Amino acid sequence: MRLKTLGEVGLIERIAKKIKVDKTVIRGIGEDCAVIRLSKKKLLLLTIDMLIEGVHFKAKETSPFQIGWKSLACGISDIAAMGGVAEYAVVSLGLPAKLPVEFVDGIYKGIKSLGRRFDVKIIGGDTNSSKELVIDVAVLGFVEPRRLVSRSGAKIGDIVCVTGVLGGSYKSGRHLKFVPRLKEARALVKNYRVNSMIDLSDGLSTDLNHMAKESEVGACIYKELIPISKDASSFDAALNEGEDFELLFTLPLIEARRLAAKKPNGIRLPITQIGEIIDKKMGVKIIDRFGRVKELKPKGYRHF
Amino acid sequence: MRLKTLGEVGLIERIAKKIKVDKTVIRGIGEDCAVIRLSKKKLLLLTIDMLIEGVHFKAKETSPFQIGWKSLACGISDIAAMGGVAEYAVVSLGLPAKLPVEFVDGIYKGIKSLGRRFDVKIIGGDTNSSKELVIDVAVLGFVEPRRLVSRSGAKIGDIVCVTGVLGGSYKSGRHLKFVPRLKEARALVKNYRVNSMIDLSDGLSTDLNHMAKESEVGACIYKELIPISKDASSFDAALNEGEDFELLFTLPLIEARRLAAKKPNGIRLPITQIGEIIDKKMGVKIIDRFGRVKELKPKGYRHF
Structure with a gap:
């Protein structure tokens, strides 16, 4: 089989399957x-x-x-x-x-x-x-x-949040000069009970699917709530383009309310609640302002 | 200037010069x-x-x-x-x-x-x-x-030793299937006062010069003593070819005598004393069986 056929996620799963580690390894491949x-x-x-x-x-x-x-x-x-x-x-x-x-x-x-x-x-x-x-x-x-947090800890009922604004990273050249959200991430894990986090490298649609898969949950996000960058050429760009390097994270509702009420010191970026974590059976969905529900397919960057 | 003109060592020195680290960094670039x-x-x-x-x-x-x-x-x-x-x-x-x-x-x-x-x-x-x-x-x-040892700790009077045999690594394909000398290195640092060590990746002539330079010493080795692999096409191959991945190390005379008398458990390879560490002013030399002294030029692998 060619790599192109298998794809990156398939390749990583194939590699991870046969790798043995020991109990000092808290998180490994994936x-x-x-x-x-x-x-x-x-x-x-x-x-x-x-x-x-x-x-x-x-x-x-x-x-x-x-x-x-x-x-x-x-x-x-x-x-x-x-x-x-x-x-x-x-x-x-x-x-x-x-x-x-x-x-x-x-x-x-x-x-x-x-x-x-x-x-x-x-x-x-x-x-x-x-x-x-x-x-x-x-x-x-x-x-x-x-304070360790990972993409695999999202829990049903969690609120899904993103830092900053999404889309147009390539077109604007932002993908080459982005500032990693390390200070924001530290402020979040120090002050809130964050259940899961991932950096948006492959695009919101793809990375939310990664997070849901690794956490064994579903997710639904609201189209109207997604913060779109002025650089984004369309809504689809904000949803799928990737290389934004913003943080996508989830936390319990009570924590999300605290965060919405008062951002911790050190976070100047907007933080937007865009959806919630739901049962795995429900899959990963996007809902528009008329209440229409669609499957959110991972349309972000494919490495092969 | 082109990289080819500067060479790898020149490039690394150029990079290392402008890099700032802190006191947690015991050894850095080089x-x-x-x-x-x-x-x-x-x-x-x-x-x-x-x-x-x-x-x-x-x-x-x-x-x-x-x-x-x-x-x-x-x-x-x-x-x-x-x-x-x-x-x-x-x-x-x-x-x-x-x-x-x-x-x-x-x-x-x-x-x-x-x-x-x-x-x-x-x-x-x-x-x-x-x-x-x-x-x-x-x-x-x-x-x-x-037990930390490095290429920069060689002291005047140290005996210079190598594990195994040198040369012909490319020709025989040994460079692709070599076994790193980790067990031997651990047995050495656990049982002897090893002052300096380096793995022979670029060739004995080049790596001995690296060691001498980083330790601010000279070295002389004896042509007759260098252990030549049966795969080596010539003496020059053993001296210069590289990719042997054997250990080159130095230790005080008294320790070298102990090592020569009884190898520690876990070392099956031959260990050969090939020379000694001398004053920096004397440079890096090779002596043949007629007592003729030549400068030992680094003729190993050039990366650019």
């Missing part, structure tokens, strides 16, 4: 980050994200600064989605030998600039020659056990 | 692994290694099993070189969409087979479509502070 038990008070988070020229960016249209920035931002966003703090990163580069050294300097300027903003230390890496530019960044972080 | 202080009793090791089709292997001549095996083996070898134990790995893949799924299965068979051997758990990763096959593996391990 989550935004792997989670390892270090001690009673400390969990370790580890994530890795690859960007490839011609797939994730066009070398001629993207500045090296943006490539570097984004390569680290993806990993920090994954750590944020688990409620953690990002601390260290290692950077693996595949570089065409004819590339000017100044281009590599530019990539590192982007990495360091974002690193400084979130106090993430660059502690090592690997450099290789390659035909296409490849950059792969592993980010290491920590989280307290009671 | 070592085999990054080293982070977790507690008084525990240091964390993190390393990342990228393999690229057409650079590190030819897809048609290499089995997916071997690609997977090697991608993890490089990282475990790095952890070994610091005296540590490898525990977890995350795997980033760039895969051509037309690749058969069975090829990816084969890569994971190789990864899991080596993982089982050293009890390294695969806990996550990233999958992407790409033109060429790229596989990047980050390995996480731990080491006790008193």
Whole structure:
């Protein structure tokens, strides 16, 4: 079978099936980050994200600064989605030998600039020659056990929320210069009982389906409530485009009310309640203002 | 300036210069692994290694099993070189969409087979479509502070040793199926006062120069003493070819004598004393059986 036929989710499921871990591994393949038990008070988070020229960016249209920035931002966003703090990163580069050294300097300027903003230390890496530019960044972080949150913890009755506004990320170039929602995520897990969280990389429709599947629940969201970016060309863009890197999270109704009444310090972004978690049997639905219910199909980014 | 002109070592120095870390970072860019202080009793090791089709292997001549095996083996070898134990790995893949799924299965068979051997758990990763096959593996391990060893600790008067035999790794295909010397490294750091260690990835001539430079010492080795593999086509192959993934290490004379008298349990490989650490002013030398001294130039693998 070709990868194209199987798709990314199918591939990950196929890989995860045959992998053996032990009880120190709290979360493994299938989550935004792997989670390892270090001690009673400390969990370790580890994530890795690859960007490839011609797939994730066009070398001629993207500045090296943006490539570097984004390569680290993806990993920090994954750590944020688990409620953690990002601390260290290692950077693996595949570089065409004819590339000017100044281009590599530019990539590192982007990495360091974002690193400084979130106090993430660059502690090592690997450099290789390659035909296409490849950059792969592993980010290491920590989280307290009671603050750990993941895509698989959504509970029936939870309110579904998103930070910020959605859509038009590619068109506006926001996907290359987004700020990971780490501070917002920390403020949320410190102040509220958040049951599940995921960062919106593949698009709301796809990531909500991921969350529902991993949590073994259903979800329904209201079309009218989805916060649309001024950059989005249509409602469908906000629903499906991806690379928004906003947080999608769920929390019990009582907590959602507290959050709506008073946002915690450190969150300036809008937070919007867009729906609720329902029984798995009901599936994942979207409801329009006339009350018409449709299945919400994952129409976001397909990797293969 | 082009990367080709600067070279890999120049590039790494250029990158390392402008990187800021903090006091939790015991070793950063320039070592085999990054080293982070977790507690008084525990240091964390993190390393990342990228393999690229057409650079590190030819897809048609290499089995997916071997690609997977090697991608993890490089990282475990790095952890070994610091005296540590490898525990977890995350795997980033760039895969051509037309690749058969069975090829990816084969890569994971190789990864899991080596993982089982050293009890390294695969806990996550990233999958992407790409033109060429790229596989990047980050390995996480731990080491006790008193057992940490690195390439930068060699002291004047130390004896220089290598495990196993050198040369012919490419020709014989050993570079794709080597067993990282983790058990040997652990037996060494547990039983002897090892001052410095490095894994031989770029070739003895190059890696000894790395070690000398990072330790701010010189070194001299004896041509007659270098253990040559039966696969090596010449003495120069043993000296320069690289990808042997044996351990090069130094320890005080008194410790070297103990080691020569009785190898610790768990080491079946030959261990050969090949020279000594000398003053930096003397440089890095090789002496033949007629007592003729030559400068030992780093003639190993150049990445750009």
